[in-house]
Amino acid sequence: EKALYLTGLVYIKLKEWDMAIKRLVKAFSIDRNNEKIAYNISCCYFGRGDMESGLRWLKRAIQINKPFIVSRALQDSDLSEIRKNKSFIKLIREATSEE
Numbered sequence: 001e002k003a004l005y006l007t008g009l010v011y012i013k014l015k016e017w018d019m020a021i022k023r024l025v026k027a028f029s030i031d032r033n034n035e036k037i038a039y040n041i042s043c044c045y046f047g048r049g050d051m052e053s054g055l056r057w058l059k060r061a062i063q064i065n066k067p068f069i070v071s072r073a074l075q076d077s078d079l080s081e082i083r084k085n086k087s088f089i090k091l092i093r094e095a096t097s098e099e
Contacts, residue, residue: 001030005037012040017048035064039072046082055087062095070095 004027011020021044028037042057061069070092073079082088 001027001034004030005034005040008037008040008044012044012047015047017044020044021048033064035061035069038064039069043076043078046079051082051085051087054082055091058088059091062091066095 004023008020008023008027011017011023021041024037024041024044028034028041031037038057038061042054042061045051045054045057058069058073073088073092074083079088
């Protein structure tokens with residue numbers, strides 16, 4: 001799982017979204033409670049321009065570890081444009097209002 005995760009991160013740096021997604025989804029299938037893997041999958045989909053899948057994976061990551069993921073999503077410089085999306089804003093608002 002760790003090797004798949006780290007390989008996925010390398011592909012993210014290279015902006016090879018499909019390869020990154022493939023590795024990270026496989027890693028997540030081994031460790032379904034790893035919010036970092038789910039979060040990085042969401043970032044891959046955002047990078048690829050697939051907002052719907054990105055939001056679905058972000059929601060999954062939030063369900064695993066809400067405080068960590070919400071904080072990370074709001075601070076991640078790579079998501080600055082995504083944070084302007086109405087569906088993203090709604091998801092974060094819903095997550096923070098449940099506290």
